[in-house]
Every structure is written in structure tokens, then in C-alpha cells.
Amino acid sequence: MSAxxxxxxxxVVGCGGIARSHGRxxxxxxxxxxxxxxxxxxxxxxxxxxxxxxxxxxSLADLVAQDVQLVSVCTPPGSHTATTVALLxxxxxxxxxxxPTVNLAxxxxxxxxxxxxxxxxxxxxQHRHGSGAERAHRLLADxxxxxxxxxxxETLWYRPESYFDPEWRGNWAGxxxxxxxxxxxxxxxxxxxxxxxxxxxxxxxxxxxxxxxFEDVATATVTFANGARASVVTSLLSPKEVSRIxxxxxxxxxxxxxxxxxxxxxxxxxxxxxxxxxxxxxSDPELAGGNxxxxxxxxxxxTASAGVDRPSQHAAQIDELVDxxxxxxxxxxxxxxxxxxxxxxxxxxxxxxxxxxxxxxDLTPDLxxxxxxxxxxxxxxxxxxxxxxxxxxx
Numbered sequence: 001m002s003a004x005x006x007x008x009x010x011x012v013v014g015c016g017g018i019a020r021s022h023g024r025x026x027x028x029x030x031x032x033x034x035x036x037x038x039x040x041x042x043x044x045x046x047x048x049x050x051x052x053x054x055x056x057x058x059s060l061a062d063l064v065a066q067d068v069q070l071v072s073v074c075t076p077p078g079s080h081t082a083t084t085v086a087l088l089x090x091x092x093x094x095x096x097x098x099x100p101t102v103n104l105a106x107x108x109x110x111x112x113x114x115x116x117x118x119x120x121x122x123x124x125x126q127h128r129h130g131s132g133a134e135r136a137h138r139l140l141a142d143x144x145x146x147x148x149x150x151x152x153x154e155t156l157w158y159r160p161e162s163y164f165d166p167e168w169r170g171n172w173a174g175x176x177x178x179x180x181x182x183x184x185x186x187x188x189x190x191x192x193x194x195x196x197x198x199x200x201x202x203x204x205x206x207x208x209x210x211x212x213x214f215e216d217v218a219t220a221t222v223t224f225a226n227g228a229r230a231s232v233v234t235s236l237l238s239p240k241e242v243s244r245i246x247x248x249x250x251x252x253x254x255x256x257x258x259x260x261x262x263x264x265x266x267x268x269x270x271x272x273x274x275x276x277x278x279x280x281x282x283s284d285p286e287l288a289g290g291n292x293x294x295x296x297x298x299x300x301x302x303t304a305s306a307g308v309d310r311p312s313q314h315a316a317q318i319d320e321l322v323d324x325x326x327x328x329x330x331x332x333x334x335x336x337x338x339x340x341x342x343x344x345x346x347x348x349x350x351x352x353x354x355x356x357x358x359x360x361x362d363l364t365p366d367l368x369x370x371x372x373x374x375x376x377x378x379x380x381x382x383x384x385x386x387x388x389x390x391x392x393x394x
Contacts, residue, residue: 003067004033008322011036011068013060013083014075015048018097022072023052025315031322036066064090070325073097076168077176081106088117095321097124099185100338102176104346104363105371110335121335122321127190128333129320130312132267135305136194136254144301145269146251151230153191153245155184156238161211163236170212177373178214180205181345184234187243189341190256191232194247197225198344200359205352207386209237213379215386220348232348254302264309269302349373353385 003009010026012019015037026034038057039045049056057063063071064087072095073083081101084094088110100123101107114121127133139145157179168174175182192198200223205215220232243262246255252271256262273281310316317333324331347358350369368375374382 006326007031007033008070008326009033009035009066009068011038011054011057011063011066011071012048013038013063013071013073013087014079014097015039015041015044016074019048019072019074020051021314022074022095022097022318023048025313025318026072027052028315029319029322031326036063036068038063060086060090064092068092070095070321076174077102077182078168078174081109084110084121085113088113088119088121091118093119093325094121095124095318096121096335098189099176099181099345100335100342102181103369103371103373104339104342105365107335107339107342108365114335122331123333123335123338124314124317125186125189125193125333125338125341126314126317127186127262127312128193129310129317130262131307131310132256132262132264133190133193133312134310135302135307136256136267139301139305140194140247140249140254144251144305145254146249146272147226148195148224148228148247148249150248151191151195151228151246153184153187153230153232155179155187155234155243157183157236157241157243158239159210159236164210164212170210172213172372172374175214177345177349178205178212178216178218179234179236180215180218180348181373183236184218184232185341185345187234187245188232188344189338191230191245192340192344194245195224195228195230197340198360199223199225200357201344201347201351202357203348203351205349205386207383213382214374215352218348218352220351222344261312263311264306267302269300271300346370346373350375353377353382355385 010032012022026032034052034054036055036057037045037049045056055066070093071087073080074097075083077099084096087094110121164170201220203220205218207215208217210216216237217235222230241259243259244257252269254269256267258266321331343360343363346363346369351358353375
């Protein structure tokens with residue numbers, strides 16, 4: 001395949017469903033040339049390569065030999081670490097699908113390999129890169145939207161039993177953890193990106209209805225460094241699916257309500273009610289007007305900050321990463337920047353399975369959950385703590 005002058009040459013490892021999101025984003029970017037693909041299943045690599053006009057490679061070394069500069073790792077989570085370390089040792093940069101690893105010890109291994117490599121590691125948390133989140137992050141950081149006090153973070157999705165049919169799903173070895181790690185992590189990452197440093201977490205998790213080794217529902221209460229509190233709920237048992245973050249601040253309420261990706265229209269800002277409105281709160285709900293309006297008029301800082309709408313799909317982050325790499329600029333969503341999110345996930349499992357509050361200071365290599373999100377507990381003990389009973393059909 002002849003090189004396209006000035007284009008970033010990329011490859012993809014792991015050619016399943018999520019790889020198509022990477023492939024489509026790369027194919028739509030005129031500054032990218034998707035040149036190579038590899039999968040442990042040669043037929044999958046061949047099909048992906050034919051779809052995107054790339055070469056199907058038999059090994060990572062063969063893929064890197066195609067003179068790639070960036071490789072998307074889209075393999076199952078349990079193989080992320082070995083694949084990423086191998087690519088770093090071959091000297092190329094990696095765009096690593098979420099979750100970056102299945103435990104903090106593996107993050108350490110990748111960080112060590114990155115430090116010794118000419119390549120770098122970036123992580124797919126595309127919800128940070130939509131225009132709505134970028135505005136929210138900026139306006140919360142500079143105080144324009146007030147100081148966060150209370151937040152709600154929900155990932156209420158539905159996955160049938162058949163979703164867990166592939167052999168790598170539904171078990172600690174293949175997925176590393178349940179929906180907290182594999183599904184809710186997107187909203188958790190965005191919550192932390194907007195709220196800042198968390199300090200303490202109390203969690204509960206349950207296996208209610210799905211044939212899995214881990215949870216299918218989890219809840220957590222979180223304290224942040226500024227004293228704000230948040231509740232986090234993740235479920236795979238919720239037929240009406242939603243992904244939602246609500247942040248109540250000293251100046252109003254910021255909310256994003258979407259499913260698998262938002263646009264600017266999915267964000268809303270409700271300014272602090274005026275004195276007359278507050279005086280009527282609770283006196284007569286039918287006369288008070290509900291939530292039809294907020295504030296006392298004047299400039300709405302959220303509306304005034306609007307620009308070009310950039311939905312939070314893979315293309316939002318990939319386009320930004322490509323521009324950064326070609327310009328020689330740092331890209332914000334590094335492996336190190338995602339560690340607080342993995343610490344949060346680790347703390348949730350440690351709290352839920354260990355039955356105790358967890359602080360960030362507790363997350364040391366001496367903690368069993370640092371190396372495995374099941375804490376190294378026997379399967380029978382994990383089942384007992386999650387609850388192994390299942391609802392009988394009506």
C-alpha cells in the first residue's frame with residue numbers, strides 16, 4: 001500500500017464490533033491512512049481489512065512493519081495489557097479502548113513500558129471530547145457555573161443473557177469486571193472529569209439476574225475533595241436505557257441526558273431560581289410552576305458559551321488525537337489522566353466486596369483489589385457477597 005503524504009499511518013488490533021467505530025472514524029479523517037489490521041482470528045482481520053482497505057497481518061510485528069505510527073487496541077479487556085506492552089516494546093503509540101486495563105497493577109505495567117518506549121498510550125474516553133463536556137469542564141473549572149455540591153451519575157442499560165454468550169464475556173478472566181468496569185466507566189470518567197478529585201467511596205453491588213461471575217447492578221456514594229457528594233448507579237437490567245449526569249452547583253443545575261453518545265442538545269443548564277421563585281418552592285406545587293424556568297433573566301452563561309456542536313462519538317476524540325499527533329502537541333487523554341477513573345472502579349469493587357469504605361489512600365499495591373477486581377476472593381465467597389439468587393420468571 002503506497003503511503004499518503006502527510007497522513008498519519010494507523011493500524012487496528014482486535015477486529016470485533018468496537019473496532020468498526022475506530023475504523024469509521026479513521027476512514028472519515030482525510031489526514032489518516034488506515035493501513036493494517038490484526039486479530040487472533042485471521043478471518044476477522046481479513047474481513048476488517050477488506051472493509052477499510054487495509055492489509056491483514058498475521059502478527060503484531062507484521063502490523064508494525066507496515067510503518068504504522070498509531071495502533072488502536074480493540075481486543076477484549078483481559079488482553080489489553082499484554083497487547084499494549086508488546087506494541088510499546090515495538091516502538092509505536094497506542095490508542096487503547098476502555099477500560100484501559102482490568103486492574104491497577106496492569107496500569108503500572110503499561111506505564112513502565114510506556115516510560116521505556118518511544119511510543120505513548122492514549123485511552124478512549126470519547127465523552128470527554130464532545131463539545132458539551134468541553135464547555136462544562138471549562139465553565140466548572142473557572143467557576144462560571146458555580147461550585148458543585150451534589151451529583152447523580154446513572155448508567156442504566158439493558159443487556160440480555162445472550163449478550164454474555166461470547167466466551168470472554170461474563171467472567172473475571174475475560175472482562176476483568178462487570179458493568180462498573182465495562183459500561184458505567186464512561187459516565188464515571190465524565191463525572192470525575194467534571195467534578196474533580198474524589199476522596200472516599202462506599203458501594204454495594206449485586207448479581208440479581210444475569211449469568212455472570214460479577215455484578216449486574218452496582219451503587220456507590222462518593223465524596224469529593226471539595227465536600228461535594230455524588231450517587232453512582234450502574235445497571236444492565238434497565239429496559240428504558242439512559243446515561244445521565246446531573247450536577248447541582250451553587251449557581252444552578254447542569255445535566256446531560258443521553259444514551260451511548262451525546263450532542264449539545266442533550267445538555268441543559270437550569271440557573272439558580274430567583275428570590276420570588278424560591279419563596280414559592282413547596283408552597284403549592286401546582287402554582288409554583290415546577291421547573292419551567294430558572295434564574296432572573298439576563299445572560300445565560302451556558303447558552304452564551306455554545307459553539308460548534310461536536311457529538312461525543314469516537315470521531316470526536318480520534319480527530320483531536322490525530323491533529324495533536326501530526327502537530328506534535330500533547331493529547332489530553334493519556335494513560336495517566338485515566339488513572340483516577342480506574343482507581344474509582346477499583347475502590348467500588350473493594351468497597352462492595354469488602355464491605356467497607358475506601359479512600360484513595362487505601363489503593364496501594366498491598367490491597368488485593370489492586371491486582372484483581374474480585375480481590376482474589378474465592379468464587380463462592382464472591383457469589384455470597386453479591387447474592388447468587390436470581391429472580392424467577394413471573
